[in-house]
Amino acid sequence: MKVPSLHWGIIAPGGIASSFTEAVQSHTAQRIVAVASRDLGRARSFASRFDIPHAYGSYDDLLGDSRVEVVYVASPHSEHLTHALNAIEAGKHVLLEKAFTRNAEEAARLIAAARQRGVFLMEAMWTRFLPHIDVVRQVLGSGALGEIRTVVADHGQYMVPDATHRLYAPALAGGALLDLGVYPVSFASLVLGEFATVSAVGTPAFTGVDGQVSIVATNAAGAHALLNTTLFARTPTTASITGTRARLELDGDFYAPTPVRLIGRDNEVLDVYTPPRPDGGLCFEAAEVARCVAEGRTESALMPLDETLRIMRTLDEIRRTVGNRFPGE
Template sequence: MTQSRPFVADGAAGIVLPPPRTPAPREAPALNWGVIAPGRVATEFVKALRNHTAQKVVAVGSRDAERARAFAERFDIPAAYGSYAELLRDDRVDIVYVASPHSGHFEHALRAIEAGRHVLVEKAFTRNAREAEELIEAARRRGVFLMEAMWTRFLPHIDVVRQVLDAGLLGEVHTVLADHGQAMEPAPAHRLFAPELAGGALLDLGVYPVSFASLVLGPFASVTAVGTKAFTGVDGQASIVVTTASGAHGVLNTTLFARTPTTASISGSRARLEIDGSFYGPAWVRLIGRDDRTIDRFVPEQRDGGLCYQAAEAARCVSAGRLESDLMPLAETLRIMHVLDTVRRDLGVTFPGE
C-alpha cells in the first residue's frame, strides 16, 4: 500500500499530505486484452500487466506477422496476428490497447470500436480534436468503453495532488509550472521528426505538461504559445502560457532539443507542491510552506510498472458497465486536444491531410 510519510517542519504541524486512495491494480477484475502494435510502449504495458495485475493479454496484432509472433512468444500470449483486422475478429478479446504511434490512433481505435471492442488509446489520443470528436461519437454510438491512456492521471501521487487541491491546502492556486523535454538525435526517419507521422514535441511530450495543467487548473480561458520548428518542419520546441478565468497561470514547456528536468509544481497563496522528475511517472511529492521548508512528503512505494494503473482503471470501468472514466473523462481528453490544436496553430504547424 502506498503511503504518505509525515515530515513536519516547525510551525507547520497539522498540515500533512493525505495517503492516496488508489485501489491496488491487482484487485481489478481481470479482462482479456488484445494489443495493437507490439512496440516499445506495448512492451512496457504488457510487462506492467504481468507483474502488477490480474489482467490477461490473449492476443497481439501487428502489420508484420513475424513481429507479432515474436512478441507473443516473449510474453506467452496465446494468439498472434499479422493484421489488426484479424485481432479484432478474435472474440476472446474484451478490450483493445492501441499502442501504435499517435498518427495511427484514430484509424486503429475506430476499427476496434466498430468491431464492438472496448478501447484504451495511448496518448496523445489522436492527431487533433476533430479526430477525437469522431472517436468519442463512434464509441457512444456503439456503446463501448473508451479512454485515453494518459497514465499519469491514474498514478497514486496524482491522487495525492487531487486531494490536496480539493482540500484547499495550498490556498488559492496562482501558478503551475511543468516541462517535458528530451534530447533527440535529429533523424529524418524518426517518427518524432516526421510530419506524416504527426511528429514533433507537442503530441508526444508536451501533452504531459498540458494535461497536468488542465488537471490542476481546469478549463483554460486563454492559450498562447511560441516555438521553434525542427529541421523537418514539425514543432521542435514550444513554450505555452495558459490562464484561467480566476487569473491563475500555467507556464509549460516541451522540447526535442534538450533533456529538461521534467518536473512540475503548483504554487498557491498558502503553500506549494513540487513533483520531482519525471513528474508524469511515479514520483515524489513535497508540500512546501511559504518559508520554503518541507512540511510533508509523499514517496511512492511502487516506482516501476506505472502503466498498470490505467489498465486497472479501464478494467474496473468495463466490469461496472461504465463507458468512460471519471479520472480521465472523454470531455477532458477532447478539451486537451483542442488546446494542442491551438498551440499548433500558434506555431504554424499542420499535419498532412489537415
C-alpha cells in the same frame, strides 16, 4: 468490487506496448491474449517474448477474435483514428495511447462513435492514475494550497535528429507537443480545469515538426500555467503547483511515480509523499479500465472524454499558433 481479469489485445507492438505489457503482466490480474502487427513475424516475436497465446499479421484479424474484450492501441498518432475506430465498430473497449489523436476533430469522431456503440474508451494518460497524482488531487481538494496561482511543468528529451524517427516524421504526426508536451498540458488541465486563454511560441525541427514549444495558459480565475516541451534537450521534467498558502513540488519525472513535497510560504517542508513502487506505473491505467468496465461505465471519471477533447482542442490551438500542420489536415 473485485477488478475483473479482462482479455486484452495489443495493436502495434512497439516500445510503449512492451512497457505496458510488462507492467500489466507483472502487477495486475489482466490477461493479454493477442497481439497484432502488419508484420506477422514482429507480432510472433512479441507474443513469444511475453507468452501471449495469439499473434496476428492483421489488425482486422485481432478485432475479429471473440476472445479479445479490450484493445490497447499503441500505434503512431497518425493511425489512432483508424485503429481505434475499427476497434469500436468491432464492439471492443479501447485504451488509446496519448496524445489521443492528431487533432480535436478526430477525437470528437472517436468519442461520438464510442458513445453510440456503448463501449468504453479512454486516453492512456497513465499519469492520471498514479498514486502520487491521487495525492495531488487530495491536496488540491483540501484547500491546503490556498488559491492556485501558478502551475509550472516541462517535458523535454534529447532525440537524436533522424528523419526516419516517428517523432521527426510529419506523416506520423510527430513533434514534441503530441508526444511529450501532452504531459504538462494534461497536468495543467488537471489542476486548473478548462483554459480561458492559450498562447505559445515554437521552434521547428529540421523536418518541420514542432521541435520546441513554450506555452502560457490561464483559467477563468486568472491562474497561469507555464509549460515547456522540447525534442532538443533533456529537461528537469519537474512540476509545481503554487497557491497563496503553500505549493506542491513534484520531482522529475513528474509524470511517472515520483515524490511530492508540500512546502509552506516560508519554504519549510510540511510533508513528503514517496510512492511505494517506482516501476510498473502503466499497470494503473489498465486497472482503471477493468474497474470501469466492471461497473458498466463507458468512460473514466479520472480521465473524462470531454476533458480529453478539450486538451486536444488546446493542442490544436498551440499547433496553429506555432504554425505546425500535419499532412492531410
